[in-house]
Amino acid sequence: MLEDRRKRVLIVEDEAMISMLIEDMVLDFGCQVVGPAARLDHALTLALQAEIDIGLLDINVDGSVVFPVADVLRFRKIPFIFSTGYDFRSLPERFRDCPTLSKPFSYQNFADTLQTALATPDLRAAV
Template structure:
């Protein structure tokens, strides 16, 4: 089964403050058959989208214009929604509670995103 077939219809919240990176992630998600929720470029927007429901998982930029994404990570964890961090720093900038969470090392390719989404999808299914 192709990546797109496995991930078709997966509703992914995208939280990214760099517009070009956000557009690239949206394109990749579309190619993989996923539905994009958002994207959100600010923490307040992201929290609002997460609280509204209708998401299966999320891809979170760790740092939104100097503001850490951790309040959203905590909310998603409380609601049982799996997520992955997207960062150029690997897991170096993560809190202890976030160790073990999938990390997409920027820049990443569509295949990397597909692998992480399959891991997240297994937690949803």
Template sequence: MSNYSGLKVLVVEDEGFVALMIEDMLEDLGCEIVASAARLTEARGLAATATIDLAILDVNLAGHPSFPVAEILRERGIPFFFSTGYGQSGLSHDFADQPLIGKPFSAKQLQETIARALGSTNPRL
């Protein structure tokens, strides 16, 4: 697996067990978990202020779409991707071009999606 040592990641996921699983996979890849948010208000605040290199966004946060968080990240120029069990149909048209990983996913799929989100210009690839 690639080493994403020092890559600062924000995890936005409302299911505690799933969040822990994602964090474990990220740490195995060498990432640093800057913060984890389970609710939209908290996630919006972190997206606006945290020093991060990448964010993983669950599409549905306790019944609220995470698209406002994605808008903030897009405005800041921070790469992100969505994590969902709904597939591509769960994304709004505004974010149809963003990388997406379907739940459940493996560490290899996570690694591949991180690579897509960061793009080929990232020196960690």
């Protein structure tokens, strides 16, 4: 995608079919899947311990909000993208500047957002 080493994408998504589609897209882009995590506790463990280049975080994961995972990634200076079927304008203030994909999103929209997030040094510094 951007370098010789495959980028590692943490996927946090509780809907199995959506997760499989996202995994396929990530692999199509030449990236490596981390996870996927369908529960907040698993997502937090991966966010704390796994080698990750970027996260794709469904905001509502099995009835819990994913913001603690986003906080961990931000602390580790790992960029992330939110995905949601809800109104993304209801994000907490600290996450309003984060890239967000509205579900359902297209292959091209996901590809563009992922490419931009991985390539933008300012985004890495901001998170």
